[in-house]
Amino acid sequence: MKKGDKYGIHRVIEPQGILPQAALKVDNSMDEIYDNEILCSVRTLNIDSASFTQIKKEARGDVAKIEEIILSIVEKFGKHKNPVTGSGGMFIGTVTKIGDALKGKIDLKEGDKIASLVSLSLTPLKINAIKAIHIDTDQVDIDGQAILFESGLWARLPDDIDEKLALAVLDVAGAPAQTAKLVRPGNTVLIIGAGGKSGLLCGYEAKKRAGTGGKVIGVTVSDEEIKIMEESGFYDVSIKHSATDAIGLYEKVRDVTSGALCDVVFSNVNVPDCEMGSILSCKDDGTVYFFSMATSFTKATLGAEGVGKDINMVMGNGYTKHHADMTLSILRESRFIKELYEKKYC
Numbered sequence: 001m002k003k004g005d006k007y008g009i010h011r012v013i014e015p016q017g018i019l020p021q022a023a024l025k026v027d028n029s030m031d032e033i034y035d036n037e038i039l040c041s042v043r044t045l046n047i048d049s050a051s052f053t054q055i056k057k058e059a060r061g062d063v064a065k066i067e068e069i070i071l072s073i074v075e076k077f078g079k080h081k082n083p084v085t086g087s088g089g090m091f092i093g094t095v096t097k098i099g100d101a102l103k104g105k106i107d108l109k110e111g112d113k114i115a116s117l118v119s120l121s122l123t124p125l126k127i128n129a130i131k132a133i134h135i136d137t138d139q140v141d142i143d144g145q146a147i148l149f150e151s152g153l154w155a156r157l158p159d160d161i162d163e164k165l166a167l168a169v170l171d172v173a174g175a176p177a178q179t180a181k182l183v184r185p186g187n188t189v190l191i192i193g194a195g196g197k198s199g200l201l202c203g204y205e206a207k208k209r210a211g212t213g214g215k216v217i218g219v220t221v222s223d224e225e226i227k228i229m230e231e232s233g234f235y236d237v238s239i240k241h242s243a244t245d246a247i248g249l250y251e252k253v254r255d256v257t258s259g260a261l262c263d264v265v266f267s268n269v270n271v272p273d274c275e276m277g278s279i280l281s282c283k284d285d286g287t288v289y290f291f292s293m294a295t296s297f298t299k300a301t302l303g304a305e306g307v308g309k310d311i312n313m314v315m316g317n318g319y320t321k322h323h324a325d326m327t328l329s330i331l332r333e334s335r336f337i338k339e340l341y342e343k344k345y346c
Helices: 049-059 063-077 163-170 174-182 197-210 223-232 246-256 275-280 297-306 323-333 335-345
Strands: 012-014 038-047 089-098 113-116 125-134 139-148 154-156 188-192 215-220 237-240 262-267 282-290 312-315
Touching (some): 038 049, 038 163, 063 125, 089 139, 089 163, 139 163, 163 197, 163 323, 163 335, 174 262, 174 282, 174 323, 188 197, 188 275, 197 215, 197 262, 215 223, 223 335, 246 275, 262 275, 275 297, 297 312
Parallel strands (some): 188 215, 188 262, 215 237, 262 282
Antiparallel strands (some): 038 089, 089 113, 113 154, 125 139
């Protein structure tokens, strides 16, 4: 076997000398792997929410067109990196081959079922055929293969949770895990996109961490999600409002916090132009966590400067230590979330 680079630079085709995520094109040949790679047979892709939303919009909801767009992205770039959003997703599959340099050094063997915990935007991927597109869950069943690099993160699929449910929540595992790190007892917390997949997980964790002395506020534009949020018991206040209306959202948050605003704000939406609603709703010295891949760094930083907000802004890292275990634990702890997501994803 040929010797590979830890971070997968050996797979980069264009431009040379950069990491696979930033690369325009990577080598997705699967006939021969490098000594530090893991080859997987892929069953299902979970496309990043911002990416899938953009693809659906471009395809005008036409499933055949969605399939065409996904196939063209992978054919052109060797990976699923949406050229509009820059984001990817993750996969579940079965380990079919482990490079010689990794054998005996990792707790993994051929035949293990795993979920990737690194973005499809850096993962060499080959799609032989698309079997089904689940338009309401952002998941795509395929016949294909993918490569995980030596530095790549993965999680063994649990026996007690349906694999498609595990895939769905592991795709956003960084959000509730970061919530656990950022929220303190007594905090006032705002979650934008609170009724969505990552939003509910964050809502559960925020309620647990803020405690009885805290307040958790949820925002969504959906009547259906408002009902879900109220039934969940995770939110002290549920607000129906668009986060793209920055001033309107700020006024509603100001009113329900008696002008104090929020200690921590989570932006979990999958559409652009929600930066300023998040920023204005945060108190000085507070923290805004942008988990959305639709976030613009420029709009956030210059926008905060423009309104004189001295806040900590965190660009959502999809990884934090033990995030997979923490997120799967929420499914085991919260019967409400597990039953709700089983209906949707299983």
